[in-house]
Amino acid sequence: MTLKPAPDLAERAFRRRRRYDAALILPIFGIIMLVSPVFGIFTKNTLLFGAPLPFLYVFSVWFLLILLARRMSHLLSKGEERS
């Protein structure tokens, strides 16, 4: 088994930059999913698994956002410590 060589400075800077970008994109993704006409697609008066679709949609997107934010927060704080 070979150890992966530590990425060089430029590569690390690039990855850090990308993490920052991702952190900036996340709320925009949230806005598109929840506060834009995209949300309108899911506001149908139907039941899915016995629960109303809008309810399911909002809460599952919300949950997804929390998971992504958690992942982001770990990545970002890791990056801060390294740099």
Next chain:
Amino acid sequence: MLTSNILIAASIAYVSLLFIVAFWAERRAERGQLGWLRSPLVYTLSISVYCTAWTFYGAVGSAARNGLEFVTIYLGPTLVFIGWWWILRKLLRIGRTQRITSIADLISSRYGKSATLGVAVTLLAVIGSTPYIALQLQSITTSFSVFSPDSGTGASDGNTSALWIAAVLALFTILFGTRNVDANERHHGVVTAIALEAVVKLFALLAVGIFVVWGIGNGPTGIFAHMSPEMLHSDQIFSPRWVALTFLSATAIITLPRMFQVTIVENADERHLSTASWAFPAYLFLMSLFVLPIAIAGQYILPPGSNPDLFVLTVPLAEGQNALALFAFLGGFSSATSMVIIATIALSTMVSNHIVMPLWLGRSKDRLATSGDVRRVLLLSRRLSIAGLLLLGYFYFRLTGGSGALASIGLISFAGVAQILPSLLGGIFWRGATRTGALTGLAAGFILWAYTLFLPSFEGAFILSAGVLENGLFGHAWLRPQELLGLTGYDPLVHSMLWSLSVNTALFIGLSLIVTPNQLERIQGAQFVDVFRQTGPGGTGVLIRRSATSEDLFTLAQRILGTTFAHRLFTQAATEQNKTSGLPDPTDTFIERLERELTGSVGAASAHAMVSQIAGGGTVSVEELLKIADETAQIMEYSQQLETQSRELSKTASKLRKANAQLTELGAQKDAFLSQISHELRTPMTSIRSFAEILRDERDIASEQAQRFVGIINTESQRLTRLLDEILDLSLLESGRINWQLEPVSLDAAIAHALTSSEGVRDTSDIKIIRKGDKNIMVMADFDRLAQVFINLLSNAIKYGRAENPQITIRTQKLGKIAMIGVTDNGAGIRAEDREKVFEKFSRLSEITLAGSAGLGLPISREIMRNLNGELSLEENAPGAVFRVTLPLV
């Protein structure tokens, strides 16, 4: 059945618990054993002060009336927190570096430490928050009344309990919220108690929700089966109101004074925000997960017409779950009390720093430097503000209690403080934002908000009459508060937001573009916008002209920061200035630091005013401005560095080019030298060889003839040897490997020696030597070498100074500290253009003058003179050649 007494007992027990927890946390903090009290978890839980009684009870009510709309109140904050990298992180960093004490302080500090803006934001916050505090009081009394619906005493009972609650809350807040004037020092007791309350309200709501879903509805499917199809208003969910509400709640989480207090001011570690970025949305997620099921259950179980705002309590009660209902009651109680406590702390800081302190400062201008304990004034003003704010909330509740006006106050309050948003975002992202723009935008936004939303919420009972609401101000229909300029078809909230925020933003941006900001504003703008670019703690604040005495500053610091802390601060500063005793010098850095410390206690504007008052002026000099590491300066500095570097580079390059040219020339000279040497060596060699060949081949050669040939061969080989000696001598001289023994030498002796040595040459011609000048001159030189120079000069003069009656004049004289020797012949002289060439190796002047010469004598002589610290030069013809030698005297 739960009686009022049990409720009161439970409330008192719960409040006592809060006191104990807060007290315990303060004790631990004092002993420095903070441990998990300073953890991201406690931080996240304290942020949940966002969930007030309005959301605890009201969310279910909203769900019952408007379906999913309640979610927007939580989605906005979720979006802001998962986007913490954008705004919150920057606010936090600014808050920490600038020691910001409140949202009013932030705005005031950003716009040139403007006291006016501080007052404006404070007033806006107080006006926006008082109804909200009243709402919390109301929710507690209403929830009380749920448990004793038949007591009959009703309203007065409610009023009394509200007063009691207000009093207890005031006591708690004063006890734990104003222990120290430094608002930057975290209120560990309060925060811990708030975190506990956050846990209670979350679990209370979860407990009710779980009971509803699994106790009443047999699981999620069961509970949704009871939902009436219209309840969600599915088709109308996504509407302008949905967007507006999300935007509003997102704004509120940033601009609400209490949210600013817990998120920015009470933050102990920037990394905690990273955790809160997902943990707080998760908290909100859990808080809202069961809201819809509870609303469904309430509509299904309770008789029509029941107040949906109280479903959280009435559903468990109707099912006979008294313990659960009590828990839910405590949850609501927690939501209300935590909001009131934090809001009053935040507002009292603002009121005391931005209204009381400036007034006090203005009144006691002369006394500031001499008497009075500012700390006491500050603490007192804060305590009084807390009591005053709660009293204000209480009166507001008394005046409006029972009218439906309070129900919507949450959103109205949100919309009020949202007016801060343009100045806030502009302040931290746009350097060009100015005080005038912020102030005007804020004022216009506030007026429009009050006119289109706040005042109409009283439904004609306060300032705006019902007639005005119906027909517009002075009967002008286009001034109708809720249909301004005929803008109809929107929900009143959306309508008001559209007007207030757009006018606010437009004025803010427009005036910022027109008005020129003053220097302090520009500095602060750079500080705020480029907060991540600032390096280290130095060079941040405002630099003030030095006219302060350290004693005055110490007196001031002592009275605001306390003797111990002030002493520590000044001693530390003195040490940093390498002073072993006494007060530090009032340098710019020190004054700046002191101001920052004071800012943590009294806010930027007041601290600035106080320090400026003592330090004098407040103006910033050009040099000081330049020091500020703002972007332009940095870029300019950088480009200057680049310029310097490139200048240095080009200088080096030109040096290198010059060196290269010299090297090339030297190389060429060497080649020339070599070919010259070959030539010079070849001449005697040729004649030696020719005569040797003649002697070998011609058998019958006369004896005297042969003798003459051998004589020539001998002379030529001598010449060859001399030439080689000279070459060796020159190379030795040039390499600098000779150790020169400089000693006092008699000039006359050296000349005499030279004359003797050249006698052999002179004999062949009839040359007259004339000796002139001073004969007793002692010089510092090497005798043999000096003599060599004279021999050279003499033999040159003898060889080339050909005239009818050749004569050579040697003149010696003292000139200051040097001796000067002239050797002059009466020959043809040397042409002006050849004068420097004679010192070059093997220079070939006209063939006549220098024919037969190795041409090394003069270069060698010049080299020797250089090493003797003297000089050999050729003067203008007089009329023959004049060589001049100079030497230092002894």
